[in-house]
Amino acid sequence: MNTRNYSRGKLTDKVFKYTALTFTLFALAILVILLVDIFSKGLARINWDFFRNLPSRHANRSGIMTAMAGMLSLLFFTIIIALPIGILAGVYLQEYGKKNRFASFIEINIANLAGVPSVIYGILGLTLFVRILHMGNSLIAGAFTLALLIMPIIIVATREAIKAVPNSLREASYGMGATKWQTTSKVVIPSALGGILTGIILAISRAIGETAPLLVIGALVYVPFIPEGPNDQFTTLPIQIFNWTSRPQADFIINAAAGIIVLLLITFLLNGIAIYIRNKWYKKIKY
């Protein structure tokens, strides 16, 4: 054994390890700096009034009530549109579709859609939902636009989850005389649920943070009222934060920081719930 090569290998090992560690710490450090900055600016501003108040010209009287209401309603409608269509489309394409060149063509294009810049969806939404279908710049138009945006994510995640279900389970089901639909609904989908939930988590995370497409379809930047129905105009928290950061007064910056903290907490909370659900599911089915 050539000891010189051996110790050179060990050296390379160490070099790589410490380089990677340094980069990781660097990335973490940036995150920590950002968080410290935000929290130091905005934490003091957070109180009940902040949540309850509508936005106003006076920074210390502005609140995120309408933005929260708008965002949560938007999410709600987006999910009830995107989820069923996305999951069923994923199931159909993976389980029932024929495996030919056309099918591969569809698969590639759906994956590409997930990478399209979200602003493009905004333009599509503006033309199709706001103008042609006369929905105006309402919650429902926003929901449809966002649904289009997150659907590819759900479809791809569903397809991957279904692909991951071992064929042996399908064979076992067919072997007992089950039909294709019985096998799909009673065996394949329940087994794939973990992966599908992961897709939903990813989709929600994406939807929460979207600002550009909503601005394009006309989400309002200054909304002094709470939307009451799907046809009302609306705003969301990211947009509200954007609005505050473009004001010159220093107090609005503090508001923006507080808004960011709330947004971060909501994101973490939603992700946390979804991950909890997914882990519980995995425990039941791990194979």
Next chain:
Amino acid sequence: MYKLEAKNANLWYGKKQALKDISIGVEANSVTAFIGPSGCGKSTLLRCFNRMNDLIEDTKIRGEFLLDKENIYTDMDIYELRKRIGMVFQKPNPFPKSIFDNVAYGLRIIGEKNKTVIRDKVELSLKHSALWDEVSGILNKSALSLSGGQQQRLCIARTLAIDPTVVLMDEPASALDPISSAKIEDLIYELKKEFTIVIVTHNMQQAARVSNKTAFFYLGELIEFDDTKKMFTNPQNERTQNYVTGRFG
């Protein structure tokens, strides 16, 4: 009268012919073993009997396959067929559901709604597959928490729950440790009182221990088919003798 029969069976995967003019009859309440080296067609033939080969693209089949004298490709609904002929696979494949739900799956598929009927059938099937004593208290636990040998017995119980008359087994013990494998063999020996069993195995000693008749396949052809005792003490065909004595394969 044969319970299960193949007459002049031929099968092609694409251009490759996997079964060459096979004719064989299986008697009721017996255990028949299919043996032969890898690629000889034994699993392929087995899967013809419950039409599992239909799931594979580009297969072509000629010849007749009969269950109780009915042609399984033309005289029978495929779902009915698969309820009358059950299958146990090489690698245990329980569903990621509870033990109870696994065994009850087949019953729910055929539309059984009565909870008492289902519960009784689950218990009976688990007793039949020598698993009841080990799981009667944990029926709601995930099937995946069982050991390999237990999972395979669960798969057998699952198959038995819908009262098939024939059980096809494709190397049921080859993925198990020797003790679990022996338990499965004892089970098969018991089950033949009520079911007709066909077992594909690459373990010749297992075929010798467990079956009444043995069929030896080679390169898609049926070389010899006789009482197991004859096959292992004095086979007529030289290729059979070479295979069972371990000279090849």
Next chain:
Amino acid sequence: MTRLQEDLKALRESLSDMATLVKNQLKKSICSLLEEDEDLANEVIVNEKRVNAMELNIDRQCEQIFALLNPVAHDMRFVFSTLKINADLERIADYAEDIARMVLLGKRSFDKDLIKTIRLTEMSEISQIMMEDVNRAYRDDNTKVARSVFSKDLQLDEINKNASMIAEDYIKNHLDKIQQALLIISIIRKLERVGDHITNIAEEVIFYKEAKVLKHIDKSENKQEEM
């Protein structure tokens, strides 16, 4: 019970049945000599067919168990021993038939005094006890009883050794009774062989139970402790 256990049990029963039959053949053939009963002798000769059929059946059972069930350890030794005991029993039955045929040849001319002097009665009793012992040893897996036949076989050997001299004397004095004397000598030789085969059976039982091979070992009295 597993299939192997069932088949081994059936084999044990088959051999025990055969052993009982052979023991009775021996008993009857000796009886037919001592009581000059020609009907009994004929019975032995006719029954020989049954013995042969049983031997073939046991051979087949052993073959099947070896070929299909791969017994190992004490199961393998059991089938192995049974197969050999089967052969020894068949030979003992052959000798019993031979004795019966000689009884018929003798046509009731046997000299009872000679029979006593030459210790044929004693020999026949000992051999029957040995037969009973070794059957029990097989049936009950009792190696102690099996070992008890070795010393008895030595007695048979002794009687056999002295028989020549006694017969020689007798013939010199009874020239008109040579034929039955010669038959008696033959019968003595055969009983000695029966003893040997019974000893073989005992060795097989000990092999099966203890995996000890006692073949071709000097089993004289002073060496018996070592076994």
